[in-house]
Amino acid sequence: MISARVVGRLSLYRRVLNALQADGVQNVYSHQLAAMAGFTAVQVRRDLMVVGYSGSPTHGYEVDRLLESIRQFLDAPGGQGVALVGIGNLGKAILAYFAGRRPNLRIVAAFDKDPCKVNRVIHGCHCYPMEQMAEVLKQADIRVGIITVPAAAAQGAAEALVRAGVHGLLNFAPMKVRVPPNVHVEDLDMTTSLEKVAYFARQGVSGKEDRK
Amino acid sequence: MISARVVGRLSLYRRVLNALQADGVQNVYSHQLAAMAGFTAVQVRRDLMVVGYSGSPTHGYEVDRLLESIRQFLDAPGGQGVALVGIGNLGKAILAYFAGRRPNLRIVAAFDKDPCKVNRVIHGCHCYPMEQMAEVLKQADIRVGIITVPAAAAQGAAEALVRAGVHGLLNFAPMKVRVPPNVHVEDLDMTTSLEKVAYFARQGVSGKEDRK
DNA sequence: TAGATTGTTAATCGATTAACAATC
DNA sequence: TAGATTGTTAATCGATTAACAATC
Secondary structure, X not given: OOOHHHHHHHHHHHHHHHHHHXXXXXXXXXXXXXXXXXXOHHHHHHHHHHOOOOOEOOOEEEHHXXXXXXXXXXXXXXXXXXXXXXXXXXXXXXXXXHOOOOOOEEEEEEEEOOHHHXXXXXXXXXXXXXXXXXXXXXXXXXXXXXXXXXXXXXXXXXXXXXXXXXXXXXXOOOOOOOOOOOOEEEEOOHHHHHHHHHHHHHHOOOOOOOOO | OOOHHHHHHHHHHHHHHHHHHHOOOOEEOHHHHHHHHOOOHHHHHHHHHHOOOOOEOOOEEEHHHHHHHHHHHHOOOOOEEEEEEOOOHHHHHHHHHHOOOOOOEEEEEEXXXXXXXXXXXXXXXXXXXXXXXXXXXXXXXXXXXXXXOOXXXXXXXXXXXXXXXXXXXXXXXXXXOOOOOOOEEEEOOHHHHHHHHHHHHHHOOOOOOOOO
């Protein structure tokens, strides 16, 4: 079983490698990738072994082939649709943020309980009333959901998404949601993160070991 | 040295406790708080010891006094100002999200290099050109920064904020920033989080142990 | 008192780091 | 070959979990 941490780092390596590829770089060593991604060389080498592509002691890793290996590991073969619940300020910003960024992982449907916010297209994403969720998600084979509703509505949104067949949730609401054990939840809690930063800024220390 | 994890959990406990207080609940046991916050009772008890307030075996924790202890631990005495760099879709959504939410931790200044986006007020926050950052931050004694610029501009934004005296950064850009060791950085990388969720949704497993 | 909960120590678990032989 | 890097195993570190005496 691959840990969530490794998957997250692979996602970061890919972005760094994309930048290198754009610059015409053909080979890269683990310590270079480590410095750019903010991890250690040993972590990088161990993570890259997971995707099943080996480097060479003389040339390091070939950028092109490594990117292809990561792509095969991370991406769904035919692309993956994502649903978003909660078309408020944050929801709309996230629709804009992901619009056209990664064709393989697109937000293809958004939902809101407010009738005034649905039945239109925002940043290329169709907006539907909550009642149509099961139907739309089944029809588009969507298995990933993003929750951008207020805290009080988060649990309900999560349950609706899970009922509609979603197996992964990205939760922006400042509240933990309870889901069946086979559903993966990532919490992206901006309030907690900001309070953490504020605490350590006030203490004048980093809360982690130095990053050299 | 308190770990960033503990500080983050305290922030969550506070929100759960606020909800309980609003419901008129006066006492709470560690296992109740644990269930609501999504952690274990032992974690809750250990974390609460950090803030220096002891519970009682018979009544558990008093909600009012516990909230006060957490507040004293987490919050800056006179309130803490926050600066935001990058007034795009995401930046504006974050200004709206935090507006009026926590008087003690307010975004009081926003910056952008685009002259069209500055010299106005968005969700109660004054917007300035980048050139005025050092001056504004010093005058308002701001030590916390939020980065919502594109990936390519993140390092520059981080350096400008650090030069202006910031000791903590909340980084939304999908790129690691390098900072001096005494600056605390929290990365809030939506792209990585979404890719993690998509990966585990596709595998049909949670990537963590069951949450019971 | 009896009993559930708290505070605290010991054991477990997992991830990171260090060390080193294998490789080109 | 010499040398830097890779892949892999062992040691370290930190956090979580389990166990239990102390408490009201």
